[in-house]
Each structure stands twice: as structure tokens, then as C-alpha cells.
Amino acid sequence: MKRARFTEEQIIGVLREHEAGAKAADLARKHGVSEATLYNWKAKFGGLDVSDAKRLRQLEDENAKLKKLLAEQMLDAAALRELLSKKW
DSSP states (O other): OOOSSSOOHHHHHHHHHTTTTHHHHHHHHHHHHOHHHHHHHHHHHHHHOOHHHHHHHHHHHHHHHHHHHHHHHHHOOOOOOOHHHHHO
């Protein structure tokens, strides 16, 4: 997975600057990101506190682990079904 260049705290700080009235183009140039990235951050982190953003990250990580476990279990079940169907 791609490593993020900015932490949640930094992203929320940039968004607060934008809410304070800074222009998106100026912020994008200042922080070295595209305007599209700023708008994506706004869609994802808009209105969140730092603690909320950290909790969101934890939930996303937990969700990814659970999806991986589910996929592994489904693979195992499919392999067992295939093995049993050949036996009969």
C-alpha cells in the first residue's frame, strides 16, 4: 500500500487554512499537492477533528484486515468444496 506523505493532523491543518479563506491554488502550491488532492481531502476529512480522523484511520485498517481474513476463509471453503466434489 502506498505510504501517505501527510499525517491526518497535517491534512486537517491544511483544510483549516482553506476554511479560513486561503485559496485552494495557493494552498496546493504551498504544500506541494494538486488542487484535486485538496478537494479529495476535503471530501474525506472535511469537518473532522484530529481524533476523529485517527479513529477513521483505525477503522479503515481494521476493515482491511477483516476483508483479508474473509477472503482467506472463502478461498479455504472453496478449496474444500472442490476437494469433496472430486472425491464423490
